Amino acid sequence: MNWDDLRIIAAVRDEGTYAGASARLRIDETTVGRRLARIQRDLGVPLFDAVDGQRRPTRHCEAVLEHVGAMAAHVAAIDRIKESRSGPVGRLRIASTNAVAEELLAPHASSFLRDHPGLTLQFLTSSGNVKFSRWQADLAIRLRKPEKGDFTISKLGDVRLYFFEPADRTGGEPVACAYPDELDTIPEQQFLRAKRLTNLRCVTDNVRIIRTMIQSHQAVGVLPEHSCAALLADRSLRATLLPRRRDVWLLVQNHLKRDPATRVTIDWVRACFQDISRP
Template sequence: MDWDDLRIFLTVAREESLSGAGKRLGIDASTVGRRVARLEGALGAKLFVKTPQGYALAPEGERLLPHAELAESALSGAREALSGPGDLTGQLRIGAPDGCANYLLPQICAKLCENHPGLEIQIVALPRVFNLSRREADMAIAVSQPQAGRLVVQRLTDYQLHLAGHDDYLKSHPPITSRDDLRGHRMIGYIPDMIFDRELDYLTETGMDWAQLTSNSVSVQTQAVRAGAGLGIVHDFAIPFCPGVRRILTDQISLRRSFWLIRHADDRRSQRMNRLAEALALGIRQEVARLQALLAVESPSQVHT
């Protein structure tokens, strides 16, 4: 059995299409199809079933998958054993919710790239849960702890969120001294049917059940607050990037959430992935603490209560 054929099998299983696998591997789809057919012929088994949605694993393919993943992990481990514990190299794809991807990961990854010139980092910012079994990412950051799957889950850090508005909006609208005053203000939040994780249902905790301006992206919501479009829940670590945005009702509305680092279970055997996870975890803890500490120096006049 040829390892390269197994590698192609794994990529088709994860991409669920010949064209998607071809793009990931840098070869054309027809070549991917021929290599899959060659592997099926060598094994005497049908590995995929073609469906309207793409290529799904057949029962024989499902049985082969964990063995192919073990071979992939063993090969990666062999490379690490020969290269030693020097600089981190190769590609790392990190999946993250867009708030983390926009306001935390650029600084963290810049330091990683500076310390490890041979490392190529891809940041995939999507407002949904990543599927690590399909290798959409090498590791993912999530806002809630997954309850199923062959995963390694690590709690990274807590972070805070508050209701906020821009100075221009706050000066031109009625004063806010309590939750009751919010009824007379424009609210910014998530599109209700596109909240992919219950931890993101921020407005419910303010007592508001409706927002006039909504987006599936928390970064878009934050920029809408910065533009003076209304009031919204904003990550404390994002506020230093938004001049003029101030927290309000800090003594009445304060949310706490956590970031979780999620990895595929097989990656525990990889020293490279362990080192990358450790560096990423440390970077996130330090960057959240640094940015939130900047708000601690706000003067009373800058915090609307």
Template structure:
């Protein structure tokens, strides 16, 4: 028996979520029904697609093979829907963007609000995760990344460069001797990423300037900036975050100035999806404009 699209849709949800309850929540189907549908699909194919483990529902070798076919079928369905929806004047449906929490917190809310204003029938979801978004399992329709992936069938476009500097709260600077060199930073409390949870080499800012100890650490940019805003130490911050933290001041700007880039990464199979193409264009333009606006405000 050949699986129909409804069977495949349920199979893909369980494969991605590794849980009947999570898949049911996404599909708006009772978990017990999801389980029965998977059991029926396995019976019709005369094979086991999942094994139950402590981690949840894990694909078997047969399940992995079916996943490849399911992803191709999903791309075809999305392309067909996108071709129809893309011809409309405004966008509709749902689009999910994956992003590291720096861009997810400080750039995407404003950018997506503007896109939403222009497309009232469009639902935009921002998935903020301190790790690489798994596009192959459709965690998101597209992702903002801090480096260009080198593996996988992906569409990759550079969005924009952005700047980073060392910062500290004004009251912290008032309570401590002036920081005149990178060497003198070692006498201050440094705040940054948890070293073994840095998911992209481009985020290892402190190592780039010769700092090997992080006294207060978090895998979240927002937490790091909150700690610095409380006057507890020094960290590397994106310039585009500084207008949101008016008590922070750049330091050692003549010695430490980092540049990184954002990229938009999409499924290669979506390259003819006019709906996603239009959204991606608006998203990239919006991010570029927002970075330029916020960095100019930070320099003022």
């Protein structure tokens, strides 16, 4: 058994398919299947069941991965040993939406990295939630509270939300921007549903698209405060503060909770959210 074999087990567990594990590890899909078959043969127990086209881990697989997680923590600790540098040392992967990374974290990242020369930040971003697993991210910022998971979760703060509409409605009914159906429970979507908008013809989870639409003065939509400073100053728009705020949550891998590099990064992330969470 070697480290590459263990990485294949974890990749298949996280991705659910040989193809997904192949893309993540950048090795051929047939190689993934062949090596996994050899691993199972060597161990003498099945690691995955095929269910509806997905590879579901067996209890034997989960037991193996418990040890793999501990090994990953030790590997990360070894990689952080650099005696030539003072202060915390490490590479932290932060998963978040594009808007959070660009508008809340990035403006403060340069000074943080200057003050901590031993740290490296890797931002993993998308318009939706980046997958958070032991192998793909160390910290994650979520705009919805996860129901469960093998990580530590704490509240970062809450974000004010604004509904924007053209101040001059003489040009006709503006296009309404809404979020996808899977986001029906968020305050933004519930507010829009309550208004019973009739011209709902733009659906996206990307706040930059919504912001651009609103800037045209021909659309309405809801945006978080950190994404709409310019819109709040635009006198051609009418802004309404929503009664509810959007909670923001921080997820941290359990095996990193006491790591010095992780602790200083967590403190920095919390500082980035201080201004938007004021009363």
